[in-house]
Amino acid sequence: MRCHRLRKLRVSYWKRRKRALPMPVQPLYAKSMTDLYRLHYAPDNASLVIRLALEEMGLPYETALVDRRAGAQHGAAYRALNPGGLIPVLETPDGAIFETAAILLWLGDRHPDTGLVSTVTSPLRAAFLKWLFFASNTLHADLRMLFYPRKYIGDNLTQQGQLQATLRDRLQTHLHSLETAAADQPELFIAAADSHDTNRPTALTLYLACMMRWMALYPSNSDRSWFRLADTPHLARLLAQLETRASTSSACQAEGLGTTPFTQPHLAYPPEGSAI
Ligand SMILES: N[C@@H](CCC(=O)N[C@@H](CS)C(=O)NCC(=O)O)C(=O)O
Numbered sequence: 001m002r003c004h005r006l007r008k009l010r011v012s013y014w015k016r017r018k019r020a021l022p023m024p025v026q027p028l029y030a031k032s033m034t035d036l037y038r039l040h041y042a043p044d045n046a047s048l049v050i051r052l053a054l055e056e057m058g059l060p061y062e063t064a065l066v067d068r069r070a071g072a073q074h075g076a077a078y079r080a081l082n083p084g085g086l087i088p089v090l091e092t093p094d095g096a097i098f099e100t101a102a103i104l105l106w107l108g109d110r111h112p113d114t115g116l117v118s119t120v121t122s123p124l125r126a127a128f129l130k131w132l133f134f135a136s137n138t139l140h141a142d143l144r145m146l147f148y149p150r151k152y153i154g155d156n157l158t159q160q161g162q163l164q165a166t167l168r169d170r171l172q173t174h175l176h177s178l179e180t181a182a183a184d185q186p187e188l189f190i191a192a193a194d195s196h197d198t199n200r201p202t203a204l205t206l207y208l209a210c211m212m213r214w215m216a217l218y219p220s221n222s223d224r225s226w227f228r229l230a231d232t233p234h235l236a237r238l239l240a241q242l243e244t245r246a247s248t249s250s251a252c253q254a255e256g257l258g259t260t261p262f263t264q265p266h267l268a269y270p271p272e273g274s275a276i
Pocket of ligand 1: 044045046047073085086087088098099100101136140144
């Protein structure tokens with residue numbers, strides 16, 4: 001009942017904002033209005049990272065499906081939010097944000113008590129930022145080329161295969177670097193901010209877990225034997241811990257990812273939309 005009421009309020013907030021109607025004076029729940037977000041998502045896309053973060057942080061949000069089958073990410077309405085036509089976008093009271101790492105960083109800075117990112121004054125901040133940027137502009141960027149080789153090297157299948165072989169080597173090296181970081185500085189991956197919950201994942205863990213899930217599953221028609229979770233035991237432990245969290249269950253239920261989305265993933269069976 002409470003949830004239903006909350007959802008109605010969220011929807012009415014965004015409708016009112018669009019139509020420039022006056023906001024209700026008294027919110028019905030403890031969070032301030034500035035905490036309301038809208039996530040543009042497709043199941044098992046990079047938006048999953050943000051959904052996991054929002055769930056983990058306990059922030060109210062609503063979702064808007066980007067219909068990938070219809071190519072909605074290329075339409076004018078979506079490109080007005082993200083000119084690159086990539087998923088995700090998070091609409092916030094400060095405007096629409098795209099780029100997964102930018103959204104994570106913004107959310108973490110905006111809600112510093114959640115432990116999602118190392119705070120500006122933390123001695124961990126420098127290391128945290130370097131690995132978050134590495135995750136975004138090296139690991140994720142390489143992964144995109146592995147998944148969409150045609151976009152980067154054209155239609156020639158031999159060249160696509162060569163590119164993918166190089167990328168598989170690179171990805172293995174990147175995973176090895178991250179495994180070493182997780183062994184040396186586990187506090188970059190598990191936030192120690194709350195003594196009642198010693199397993200709180202940071203943004204790095206959420207981002208990495210999703211990318212490792214995709215390595216295990218995609219591209220579905222190509223060699224994926226190069227990726228073995230057992231090769232990176234510290235990362236594997238983080239992924240297994242993540243699967244025990246209520247936030248992960250909620251996100252996975254919403255996107256049809258099952259109960260072992262990271263350690264034994266299967267393709268998405270979403271209640272709405274499609275992964276690709
Ligand atoms: N650098 C972007 C990459 C996002 C990305 O690759 N999104 C994929 C889905 S996982 C996408 O939108 N693909 C649609 C396309 O390439 O047309 C980010 O971090 O947000």
